[in-house]
Amino acid sequence: MTPSLNLTPKVTIFGAMNPEIEKRRTFAIVSHPDAGKTTITEKFLWYGNVIREAGHVRAKANKSYTVSDWMKIEQQRGISVSSSVLNFPFEGCMFNLVDTPGHQDFCEDTYRALTAVDAALVLIDSVNGVEKQTIRLMNVCRMRHTPIITFINKMDLDGRHVLDLLDQIESVLQIKTAPFTLPIGVGKLFKGVYSIAENTFHTFNPDDGKQEIIQMEGPDDPRLVELCGENWVAQFREEYEMVTGGMDPFDHEKFLKGEMCPVFFGSAVNNFGVRQLLNAFAKLAPPPMIRDTDKRPVKPDEDAFSAFVFKIQANMDPKHRDRTAFLRICSGSFTRGEKVFHVRTGRDIRLAAPTAFLAKDKEVIDHAWAGDIVGINDPGLFRIGDTLTDGEKMNFTGIPDFAPEHFARVTLLNPLKSKQMAKGLAELSEEGATQLYEPLKSAVPVVGVVGELQFDVLKFRLQSEYGADVQLDRVPAHCIRWVKGPEADVGKFAEEYAGDCMMDKERNLVCLFPNEYRLNLALKNYERLSFAETSQG
Numbered sequence: 294m295t296p297s298l299n300l301t302p303k304v305t306i307f308g309a310m311n312p313e314i315e316k317r318r319t320f321a322i323v324s325h326p327d328a329g330k331t332t333i334t335e336k337f338l339w340y341g342n343v344i345r346e347a348g349h350v351r352a353k354a355n356k357s358y359t360v361s362d363w364m365k366i367e368q369q370r371g372i373s374v375s376s377s378v379l380n381f382p383f384e385g386c387m388f389n390l391v392d393t394p395g396h397q398d399f400c401e402d403t404y405r406a407l408t409a410v411d412a413a414l415v416l417i418d419s420v421n422g423v424e425k426q427t428i429r430l431m432n433v434c435r436m437r438h439t440p441i442i443t444f445i446n447k448m449d450l451d452g453r454h455v456l457d458l459l460d461q462i463e464s465v466l467q468i469k470t471a472p473f474t475l476p477i478g479v480g481k482l483f484k485g486v487y488s489i490a491e492n493t494f495h496t497f498n499p500d501d502g503k504q505e506i507i508q509m510e511g512p513d514d515p516r517l518v519e520l521c522g523e524n525w526v527a528q529f530r531e532e533y534e535m536v537t538g539g540m541d542p543f544d545h546e547k548f549l550k551g552e553m554c555p556v557f558f559g560s561a562v563n564n565f566g567v568r569q570l571l572n573a574f575a576k577l578a579p580p581p582m583i584r585d586t587d588k589r590p591v592k593p594d595e596d597a598f599s600a601f602v603f604k605i606q607a608n609m610d611p612k613h614r615d616r617t618a619f620l621r622i623c624s625g626s627f628t629r630g631e632k633v634f635h636v637r638t639g640r641d642i643r644l645a646a647p648t649a650f651l652a653k654d655k656e657v658i659d660h661a662w663a664g665d666i667v668g669i670n671d672p673g674l675f676r677i678g679d680t681l682t683d684g685e686k687m688n689f690t691g692i693p694d695f696a697p698e699h700f701a702r703v704t705l706l707n708p709l710k711s712k713q714m715a716k717g718l719a720e721l722s723e724e725g726a727t728q729l730y731e732p733l734k735s736a737v738p739v740v741g742v743v744g745e746l747q748f749d750v751l752k753f754r755l756q757s758e759y760g761a762d763v764q765l766d767r768v769p770a771h772c773i774r775w776v777k778g779p780e781a782d783v784g785k786f787a788e789e790y791a792g793d794c795m796m797d798k799e800r801n802l803v804c805l806f807p808n809e810y811r812l813n814l815a816l817k818n819y820e821r822l823s824f825a826e827t828s829q830g
Contacts, residue, residue, distance in 0.1 A: 310594045313626070315580050317664025319389040321406055323431060324416035325424035329446040333416060333561040333570075334379065334392050340571055341381025341388065378619065378650040378666050384575045389666045402604070402726055404693050405677065407433050409603040409621035409666060412440040412578040414570075415466070415554065419445050419452030419479075423465045431466045434551060437691070440579060441468060441554040444570050449499060449560040451480035455532050459540075459556065469553040471543035472536050474569065476558040477521045477529045484521040486558050486566055487512065487529065489537065496520065499563050549579055581664035584623045586680070588687040591624050593663035598625035598633060601689040602679040605671060607720040608758045616671040616720065617648075617655075620681065623689065627661045636680040636688055644669050677725045694827040696773055697728050697741025700805060701748055701765040704737060710761045717759035722798060727751055730795035730803060733787065739768060739795060739805075771809055776802045778822035786819050801828060 324330045338344045379390040391410055393403040407413065413434050417423060434441060445458055452458075459470050477494075478484035485497040485504070494517060496505045509517065512533045517526045547553040555573055559566020581593035591599055604619040627633075632641050648655035648668040661667045669675075678692040705714050718738060722729035728741040742748060748765050755761045775797075776783055787794050787802055793811070794804050804824070806812040816824065 310580065311626075311662070313662045314593055314664060316386045317389065317580050317662060318386050318412070318574055318578050319391070319410050319581065319621075319664050319666065320412040320414060320574065320578060321391040321393055321403075321410045322414045322416055323393075323403075323407075323427060323434065325418065325421070325426045328416045328418040328421075328424075328427075329561045330392070330416055333414075333444065333446065333567060334390065336561055336564050336567040337383075337388070337390060337571060338379060338381055339564075340568060341383050343379075343381045378668075380649045380666075383571055386575045387665075388574070389664065391666065403430060404433055404695075405603050405725065407437065407439065408692050409619075410439070411580070411582050411664065412442065412574070414574070415441050415443045417443060417445050417458070417462070419447045419458065419558075420450050422453050422458060423461050428465060431468075435467065438551040440549050440551055440577075442570070442573055442577065443470070443554045443556045444561075444566070445556065445558045446561050448476050448479060448486075448558050449481075449483050449497070449563060449565075455558075456535060459536075462554070462556070468551070469541055469547065470556050471540065471548075471553055472556040472558075473543075473573065474557050474559075474566065475529060475532055475536065477517070478525045482525065483560070484525060486569075487517075487533070488569070489533070494520065495566070495569070497560070497563070497565055499560075502564060504565065545577070548577065581623070585690050586687040587690055588685075591687075591689075593624050595624040597683040597685065598627050598631075599623045599680070599682045599685070599687075599689075600627075600633075601681070601692065602675050602677055603692060605675060605677060605724050607724060608754075616673070616723075617668040618671040618675040618679075620647075620667050620669060622661055622663050622665050622667065624663050625683070626663070627667070629657070629659045633681045634684045635674070636682060636686055637676070638674070642674070646670060673723075676723070695743055696827050698743055699745050699748070700739055700741045700768040700770050700773075702735075702737045702739055702768060704764040704766065706762040706764060710759075713759045714755065714761035714763060717755045717761055719798075721751060721754060729798055730805075733791045733794045733796070740765075741773065768805065770805045770807060771812060772806050772826075774804050774806065774812070774824035774826065775828050776804055776822055776824060778819075782819060782821050786815070786822060790815065797828060799828070 322330050322334065335344060377392045379392055381388050391406045393406045415427065415431065417427065443462060455476060459472065462468065462470050473490055474486040474488050476483065476486050483497050485495045487494050492509045492511055494507045494509055498504060507516065512530050543555060544553055548555065555577060557566055557570045557573065559570070561567055584591045600620040600622045602618045603621055605616065607616045627647065629647055630643060630645055632643050635642050646657050647661055649658050650668060655668060658667065680688045703718065705711060718729050721727050726742065726747055730739040730741065732739055740751065752763060752765055755763055776786060783802055790804055793806060794802060797803055
């Protein structure tokens with residue numbers, strides 16, 4: 294039994310749904326660095342008629358850097374350090390693509406981004422196979438039962454055997470595979486891909502980029518030998534028999550539960566197999582899904598508006614020193630200028646200028662629907678995880694909180710820039726990637742990050758965006774703990790451990806234990822206190 298792509302582009306899950314909500318497809322790309330994420334992102338935008346060519350925004354001049362990597366440090370280093378949002382239309386659907394960092398030092402930004410999507414594209418390098426960061430991110434997708442579509446990239450390079458790659462996906466990523474295409478040839482002898490569902494052969498021509506789609510009678514069609522050579526076709530037919538005879542057929546329900554993934558092969562840099570992949574997302578990926586709150590599940594087709602903040606970004610436009618809160622709309626619709634209820638503060642606020650995105654480029658929109666990701670101006674009101682509603686008191690759950698693993702003291706090199714440094718540290722910490730602490734026994738602030746490369750980003754952004762040159766001196770630490778319990782006990786602990794204690798931005802007491810011995814001693818001597826691994830613990 295072979296997979297079928299004969300599915301309506303509007304995958305209705307809840308019965309009748311507003312057409313605007315039904316056509317939303319919100320997804321992220323999960324990959325290891327250098328698997329081709331930026332390349333395939335820009336091919337998607339090209340198909341969505343958003344850019345003329347990879348790296349160039351339509352009607353924008355002198356923007357030769359990649360569209361999704363918009364920060365100066367991203368352009369200089371060639372890596373993504375912050376998630377960005379890209380909106381584009383395709384085949385009657387409206388796609389919201391959350392482009393995420395692949396580097397493990399920025400994993401918390403990626404984890405939060407995955408809470409805002411309804412599906413994910415797992416991008417795998419055919420040469421290296423499944424890599425460490427892909428495994429980490431896939432674990433998050435599995436916990437959330439996120440539907441997955443897999444694209445095995447770089448088939449024009451000499452890579453691993455097709456069946457080995459499929460076996461690795463199943464064994465390492467722990468998800469059933471259902472190949473929709475199979476490659477014929479590999480590396481310099483890569484001939485193209487055969488669509489199992491449609492019995493078509495898509496020819497690969499790296500010289501001029503043109504591809505021909507040839508209808509076949511089946512995998513035994515003799516024209517395949519004429520096009521690809523006897524040896525490659527013999528190998529393909531063997532793989533075809535293994536896949537169609539020995540693997541489970543595609544099951545759309547299992548796909549929606551995150552238990553099975555369609556697999557496509559291609560070469561993003563040559564724009565080969567990308568359109569097939571995007572078609573599959575339009576036809577297979579779900580529209581907005583049910584979201585959990587601390588009160589009840591929320592359906593996307595409810596009339597009442599609800600959303601949550603999953604990201605805050607300062608200085609997307611350095612000329613205006615702006616701050617943008619990224620909202621994932623979970624239910625209903627939103628009209629520009631409407632008042633909404635900010636649950637954490639209990640205040641009604643007016644969202645005057647919601648925006649859609651192409652990385653740092655923003656466009657004010659009048660309407661948005663469940664599934665959309667929009668930006669709103671943040672005057673310092675919002676925090677990651679905040680919920681907005683029409684008035685209902687509830688909070689969306691599942692937004693992760695992270696404990697820093699690396700710490701550094703921040704010393705200002707020019708004392709005249711103290712205000713700039715203080716503002717920069719405060720604003721950048723509110724983005725969630727950097728945690729800011731005030732030591733009890735020192736006036737020198739301490740910052741904590743999950744990955745060490747974030748120190749370089751912090752130093753760069755303080756200088757480029759705030760004009761504050763700083764020196765970062767590492768603070769050796771075994772772990773950080775949030776200290777909670779009876780006030781008298783907390784006060785006594787803070788006095789005894791004053792040299793290791795700090796206050797976080799919410800004025801909660803934290804302790805930076807230099808070694809495991811000090812932690813165990815505190816656990817023994819202060820039994821009435823809790824030492825939580827995160828601020829939410």
